[in-house]
Amino acid sequence: MTMSYQTGFLNHFASEAVPGALPEGRNSPQKPAFGLYAEQFSTSAFTAPRAENRRSWLYRMRPTTEHGAFKPYSGAERLAAPDGTHTTPNRLRWNPLPMPDGEVDFVDGMVTYGGNGGPSEGGIGIHLYAATASMDARAFQNSDGEMLIVPQQGALLITTELGRMDVPPGHIAVIPKGMRFRLEFTEGAARGYICENFGAPFRLPDLGPIGANGLANPRDFETPAAWFEDRDDNFEVVQKFNGKLWTTMIDHSPFDVVGWHGNSAPYRYDLARFNTIGTVSFDHPDPSIFTVLTSPSDTPGTANCDFVIFPPRWMVGEDTFRPPWFHRNVMSEFMGLIHGEYDAKEGGGFAPGGASLHNQFNGHGPDVDSTAKAMAADLKPHKIDNTLAFMFESRAIIQSTDFAMNGGLLQDDYDACWSGFPKARLP
Numbered sequence: 001m002t003m004s005y006q007t008g009f010l011n012h013f014a015s016e017a018v019p020g021a022l023p024e025g026r027n028s029p030q031k032p033a034f035g036l037y038a039e040q041f042s043t044s045a046f047t048a049p050r051a052e053n054r055r056s057w058l059y060r061m062r063p064t065t066e067h068g069a070f071k072p073y074s075g076a077e078r079l080a081a082p083d084g085t086h087t088t089p090n091r092l093r094w095n096p097l098p099m100p101d102g103e104v105d106f107v108d109g110m111v112t113y114g115g116n117g118g119p120s121e122g123g124i125g126i127h128l129y130a131a132t133a134s135m136d137a138r139a140f141q142n143s144d145g146e147m148l149i150v151p152q153q154g155a156l157l158i159t160t161e162l163g164r165m166d167v168p169p170g171h172i173a174v175i176p177k178g179m180r181f182r183l184e185f186t187e188g189a190a191r192g193y194i195c196e197n198f199g200a201p202f203r204l205p206d207l208g209p210i211g212a213n214g215l216a217n218p219r220d221f222e223t224p225a226a227w228f229e230d231r232d233d234n235f236e237v238v239q240k241f242n243g244k245l246w247t248t249m250i251d252h253s254p255f256d257v258v259g260w261h262g263n264s265a266p267y268r269y270d271l272a273r274f275n276t277i278g279t280v281s282f283d284h285p286d287p288s289i290f291t292v293l294t295s296p297s298d299t300p301g302t303a304n305c306d307f308v309i310f311p312p313r314w315m316v317g318e319d320t321f322r323p324p325w326f327h328r329n330v331m332s333e334f335m336g337l338i339h340g341e342y343d344a345k346e347g348g349g350f351a352p353g354g355a356s357l358h359n360q361f362n363g364h365g366p367d368v369d370s371t372a373k374a375m376a377a378d379l380k381p382h383k384i385d386n387t388l389a390f391m392f393e394s395r396a397i398i399q400s401t402d403f404a405m406n407g408g409l410l411q412d413d414y415d416a417c418w419s420g421f422p423k424a425r426l427p
């Protein structure tokens with residue numbers, strides 16, 4: 001299937017699937033073309049400063065308002081915010097999330113590992129999904145948070161109200177808060193990670209002294225061109241609202257937007273386009289140089305959430321301990337692995353589809369094997385290759401869910417990867 005995209009980050013895009021669907025020179029004409037209905041979709045307050053303001057105008061076949069009451073939805077039982085009883089300072093690591101038995105789609109295949117805050121205060125939800133069935137006459141709407149989707153296995157075809165995107169592993173997709181979407185798998189089963197962002201929407205980090213270019217470049221972000229389906233079938237809309245799921249039926253496809261314009265839009269990004277920067281002298285730089293997207297908080301420089309990747313890169317530091325150093329961090333770190341091996345965990349145990357959590361101020365870093373190897377290494381230029389790990393880093397403690405602690409995937413011996421370091425011998 002050929003998809004078409006518009007490039008650039010947070011541009012004011014304009015796209016029509018049928019010529020003439022977009023009004024000219026105004027947003028809400030008395031009678032939009034073809035009997036379409038104009039709808040403003042706002043993901044910032046009307047009065048947000050211009051640089052923060054995000055909204056799009058949608059021209060659709062029927063107004064979104066045409067539906068009955070939402071009722072509680074009983075599927076997706078493992079999509080549940082932490083209740084605070086499982087919050088722990090302990091370092092945690094999980095085996096890969098197994099694929100479910102039978103037909104399970106993206107909505108029912110989501111499992112919450114942890115999070116902080118909530119839809120009214122900001123923070124993040126951290127979920128994984130493992131699913132075997134494509135969504136068909138079903139759409140998901142997350143009114144609580146923007147969704148950053150990181151596929152680990154299985155390519156995704158994401159249909160949104162504004163158009164369709166191909167999202168294979170190695171790419172990410174971001175769906176604005178409140179936008180309806182459907183997820184289909186082009187290669188059977190699929191697994192991946194989700195950061196549900198309750199805070200300020202993701203944006204590109206400032207580059208400071210790096211300059212005008214580098215890290216994730218704006219032109220590499222791709223937003224779909226308008227695409228719609230004219231389907232008068234019964235569709236279920238499942239909505240996440242205030243931490244719970246709700247469902248209602250409509251008698252047509254919600255993907256009936258024939259044209260749209262604006263800057264609140266879904267996008268995808270190929271992580272291989274990330275311009276990775278590192279030391280060319282000595283010392284391991286802070287991993288903030290690997291920030292792809294950031295959701296700022298109201299404290300300058302202290303993110304609600306940073307999305308950070310650890311892509312293939314050259315290591316050339318002289319007289320340097322090259323892996324991540326031992327550290328205790330005010331920020332809390334949740335990590336996942338898309339493929340390959342992570343350079344701080346040569347001892348194994350951090351597998352693709354698995355995850356780890358290092359909460360604020362709890363010491364972590366290279367395991368015993370990685371440390372020994374890095375201290376003995378001949379420091380020739382070396383390429384870390386065939387790997388892609390990532391981190392959701394948050395200013396607030398990441399609380400675990402019951403599934404995270406008791407769901408059968410938690411490794412009970414994670415601490416042991418840091419036991420047995422030889423003691424320093426003083427003169």
Ligand SMILES: O=C(O)Cc1cc(O)ccc1O
Nearest residue numbers: 286287324325333344364365
């Ligand atoms: O803990 C981790 O593995 C993530 C990480 C990587 C790095 O290069 C420096 C700091 C850091 O937290």
Ligand SMILES: [Fe+2]
Nearest residue numbers: 327333358364
């Ligand atoms: Fe860390």
